[in-house]
Amino acid sequence: MNSNQAAEKDVPVPDPVYVNSRREAIIIFRVWLCALLWAIPCSYLLGYTHEFDPAKFSTVWGIPTWIFWGIGFPWLLADAFTIWFCFCSMADDDLGEAQEAASQEAQQSSSAAGASS
Amino acid sequence: MNSALLTFLIYMLAVFALAAVSNHLLKSKSFLSEYFLGSRSLGVWAFALTFAATSSSGGSFTGFPSKIYTYGWVLAVWIASYMVVPICSMGLLGKRLNQVARISGAITVPDVIRDRFRSTTMALIAVCLIVFFMSFNLVAQFRAGSLILSKLLSGVTAYESATTALGGFTSQFAFLGNDPAYLLCLMSFGIAVIVYTTYGGFRAVVWTDVMQGVVMVLGVLILLPLALFAVGGLPSATKIMAEMTPPRYAIASVQMENPAGEPQVIGRDHWLLLDERDQVTRVFRVATPFTIPADVKSIDGVELLELTAEHDLRKIVPGNGESPGTEYSIRTDLKIVDVTGPTDYIGSATLTADSKRKLQRGDTVPIVTDTGNTLQLELLENATVTAESSTSVAVRRRDSDRRSIDGITVLSASVNPASYRFGDGQAGVYVTGPGPSRSSMNGFLPLSLAFSFFFMWAIAGAGQPSNMVRLMAFRNSRTLRRSICTVAIYYTMIYFPLVVIFCCARVLIPGMEVEPDRIMPEVAVFLTERAGVAWLAGLLVAAPFAAVMSTVDSFLLMISSAIVRDIYHRNINPQASETTLKRLSYLCTLLIGVGAMIGAINPPRFLQDIIVYVSSGLAACFLAPMVYGLYWPRINTFGALAAMLGGFAAHLTMYGLGTILNGSFYRPYLLFSFDPVIVGLAASFLTGYVVCRITPPPPADLVSKYFEKH
Numbered sequence: 001m002n003s004n005q006a007a008e009k010d011v012p013v014p015d016p017v018y019v020n021s022r023r024e025a026i027i028i029f030r031v032w033l034c035a036l037l038w039a040i041p042c043s044y045l046l047g048y049t050h051e052f053d054p055a056k057f058s059t060v061w062g063i064p065t066w067i068f069w070g071i072g073f074p075w076l077l078a079d080a081f082t083i084w085f086c087f088c089s090m091a092d093d094d095l096g097e098a099q100e101a102a103s104q105e106a107q108q109s110s111s112a113a114g115a116s117s
Numbered sequence: 118m119n120s121a122l123l124t125f126l127i128y129m130l131a132v133f134a135l136a137a138v139s140n141h142l143l144k145s146k147s148f149l150s151e152y153f154l155g156s157r158s159l160g161v162w163a164f165a166l167t168f169a170a171t172s173s174s175g176g177s178f179t180g181f182p183s184k185i186y187t188y189g190w191v192l193a194v195w196i197a198s199y200m201v202v203p204i205c206s207m208g209l210l211g212k213r214l215n216q217v218a219r220i221s222g223a224i225t226v227p228d229v230i231r232d233r234f235r236s237t238t239m240a241l242i243a244v245c246l247i248v249f250f251m252s253f254n255l256v257a258q259f260r261a262g263s264l265i266l267s268k269l270l271s272g273v274t275a276y277e278s279a280t281t282a283l284g285g286f287t288s289q290f291a292f293l294g295n296d297p298a299y300l301l302c303l304m305s306f307g308i309a310v311i312v313y314t315t316y317g318g319f320r321a322v323v324w325t326d327v328m329q330g331v332v333m334v335l336g337v338l339i340l341l342p343l344a345l346f347a348v349g350g351l352p353s354a355t356k357i358m359a360e361m362t363p364p365r366y367a368i369a370s371v372q373m374e375n376p377a378g379e380p381q382v383i384g385r386d387h388w389l390l391l392d393e394r395d396q397v398t399r400v401f402r403v404a405t406p407f408t409i410p411a412d413v414k415s416i417d418g419v420e421l422l423e424l425t426a427e428h429d430l431r432k433i434v435p436g437n438g439e440s441p442g443t444e445y446s447i448r449t450d451l452k453i454v455d456v457t458g459p460t461d462y463i464g465s466a467t468l469t470a471d472s473k474r475k476l477q478r479g480d481t482v483p484i485v486t487d488t489g490n491t492l493q494l495e496l497l498e499n500a501t502v503t504a505e506s507s508t509s510v511a512v513r514r515r516d517s518d519r520r521s522i523d524g525i526t527v528l529s530a531s532v533n534p535a536s537y538r539f540g541d542g543q544a545g546v547y548v549t550g551p552g553p554s555r556s557s558m559n560g561f562l563p564l565s566l567a568f569s570f571f572f573m574w575a576i577a578g579a580g581q582p583s584n585m586v587r588l589m590a591f592r593n594s595r596t597l598r599r600s601i602c603t604v605a606i607y608y609t610m611i612y613f614p615l616v617v618i619f620c621c622a623r624v625l626i627p628g629m630e631v632e633p634d635r636i637m638p639e640v641a642v643f644l645t646e647r648a649g650v651a652w653l654a655g656l657l658v659a660a661p662f663a664a665v666m667s668t669v670d671s672f673l674l675m676i677s678s679a680i681v682r683d684i685y686h687r688n689i690n691p692q693a694s695e696t697t698l699k700r701l702s703y704l705c706t707l708l709i710g711v712g713a714m715i716g717a718i719n720p721p722r723f724l725q726d727i728i729v730y731v732s733s734g735l736a737a738c739f740l741a742p743m744v745y746g747l748y749w750p751r752i753n754t755f756g757a758l759a760a761m762l763g764g765f766a767a768h769l770t771m772y773g774l775g776t777i778l779n780g781s782f783y784r785p786y787l788l789f790s791f792d793p794v795i796v797g798l799a800a801s802f803l804t805g806y807v808v809c810r811i812t813p814p815p816p817a818d819l820v821s822k823y824f825e826k827h
Binding site for chain 1: 545551599
């Protein structure tokens with residue numbers, strides 16, 4: 001085994017569940033941000049008014065227009081994205097077996113840490 | 118027995134049957150893992166519905182409907198982030214948390230924290246925070262369940278008799294409150310939930326959640342067409358709402374035409390009319406129940422709610438519109454002789470005196486405000502004030518010609534605006550933002566709060582320990598993927614339809630502002646009776662009841678697992694036998710349930726306020742440590758602990774400042790107009806990051822254990 005191979009062996013490999021989960025969490029956070037930047041400003045611009053004018057007030061299927069475009073429509077888009085994301089983008093990772101015994105070990109080590117501190 | 122009650126009893130029997138089967142399963146598996154985590158084996162439907170049902174608490178079916186009713190369409194904005202709640206609250210942490218819990222063998226959230234950060238101290242702090250916040254929430258949920266049950270049982274002979282008997286007993290004990298009906302329902306609800314949760318454990322909770330989840334969505338899907346039909350279509354309902362103006366609160370003097378020989382109790386379901394020139398001009402609903410003593414002709418200081426919307430008036434006033442108003446208890450024997458104007462500020466004050474004094478209605482007493490100003494409070498009723506004890510009396514803030522009475526001390530005063538500070542007299546407030554508000558000049562949901570709530574439901578939802586426990590219990594990542602989709606569709610079928618249903622309710626049932634938390638069962642009974650399917654009310658009322666039960670049972674288990682597993686088993690007696698743990702788990706669940714039941718005897722008024730406080734507090738404490746622990750290898754114990762305590766302190770500070778500056782714990786201080794959850798989370802993430810950076814990195818073996826492939 002040459003020195004490069006030895007070095008490669010020493011380089012820790014990140015846990016794939018950790019890597020995939022982090023990637024997915026970043027995507028989800030961006031989706032939340034997009035939903036926020038659509039729903040609230042859109043609702044505010046279209047529906048928040050201090051001078052209510054009945055003549056200008058409109059509805060879509062009985063839902064105030066500002067609620068329909070500000071909340072209802074992006075809600076349907078968010079559902080569509082969720083379904084696509086879960087079936088086409090999220091990785092099927094092996095989460096491993098529950099290490100029930102590990103808890104005892106961790107407990108002992110934490111007790112020891114607690115005692116030492 | 119009425120048919121609605123029969124339907125409901127069948128539902129309850131099914132819940133107990135599931136608990137019995139779960140208890141049977143407990144005998145064949147490792148007790149703690151099965152009792153508190155269902156042996157990490159939840160499939161798609163079980164996981165999705167237990168997650169959804171636990172999140173859809175009593176707030177979703179009592180507090181949320183009451184807010185829709187009170188503030189109108191703007192609640193769609195308030196709840197808007199539920200469009201991304203499933204993917205956020207399950208997807209952000211789910212897979213990774215499940216894996217970390219498997220690596221460490223954790224079965225509770227403090228377990229995960231203890232093992233991930235190797236800190237017993239941090240785990241114990243987590244236990245304390247969970248017990249603190251969840252106890253608050255349990256009280257709110259118990260109250261919600263009791264209110265729903267009392268509506269369902271009203272009119273049942275056996276229930277009425279039991280209430281009367283209990284009333285005779287409880288009248289001797291002031292701490293039991295003055296509402297025996299509520300107390301009876303609280304006991305029935307509490308005992309039922311405590312028994313099946315204690316007996317069946319996590320598995321029973323999950324299975325009942327599945328059933329309750331189905332009942333909830335069925336309830337909403339049945340209510341929706343009934344409401345739309347009753348109101349004549351959604352366009353019609355929204356058009357009427359656009360013309361509505363908010364009601365006004367008032368204080369009145371009421372006179373009885375023929376004084377009765379025995380005391381007359383006038384409840385919130387009674388209506389009073391004010392006639393002028395033989396024409397009914399104003400319509401009032403009793404806002405606070407009152408009693409007219411025997412042989413007394415008139416009474417002062419009666420709190421009323423005045424309807425101002427033309428549509429509502431036509432529904433109540435007999436012979437003046439399409440509805441004869443027969444379903445309303447109009448007290449024609451009571452006459453309003455005086456009513457304060459809507460611009461007055463009304464409320465109550467607690468008085469004491471240097472010697473015994475008799476005060477007359479109209480007398481004024483001075484009060485010095487926090488800012489040093491002296492205001493005059495005018496008494497709205499006669500009162501005798503003594504030096505030995507304090508006396509509560511109805512007052513209004515108004516300058517009066519009458520002289521101020523010396524020697525009287527105002528210990529405390531609570532004065533509320535009689536009319537809405539935002540939206541009073543304005544048409545259109547129920548169909549536009551920010552919605553009407555009694556307490557704020559900026560309306561119910563100004564832009565900053567809309568941002569806060571979008572943040573809160575989705576992001577803070579991910580930080581709820583009750584959700585985290587469920588994320589530790591699913592079988593594999595395939596289950597997680599499918600469950601997220603299921604919950605997304607499920608929430609879409611529940612939350613937006615709820616907004617529609619209770620906007621219709623605003624049009625159908627006027628004056629429910631006096632007791633908004635009762636609107637859900639009120640609507641269920643109203644709609645089913647109108648449609649000629651009264652038996653269906655049992656199922657519909659079971660929906661919110663199910664929501665409350667599924668939340669209560671989960672929280673009960675959370676608290677008992679925190680005590681049994683995290684305190685006793687892991688700190689006091691690690692060698693405890695399974696029999697000991699089993700007995701202790703049963704005992705803890707039982708005691709905590711009973712404690713919450715006692716706490717709910719005299720709970721605060723608005724459920725949703727408690728739920729918001731608890732949800733935001735838990736998120737401020739747990740989200741940052743968990744996110745750091747799962748995704749940041751550099752995080753150490755100091756950083757995680759700082760994040761947890763920093764979030765807690767910042768959140769509590771906002772509520773503490775609110776108590777001082779706004780006079781109520783449930784009106785927190787809004788830093789830069791943002792909800793405390795934003796402040797708490799920002800403080801938590803920031804403190805955690807800074808403290809972590811200035812302290813040594815975590816042990817290499819700990820990082821390797823959780824972040825590297827083995």
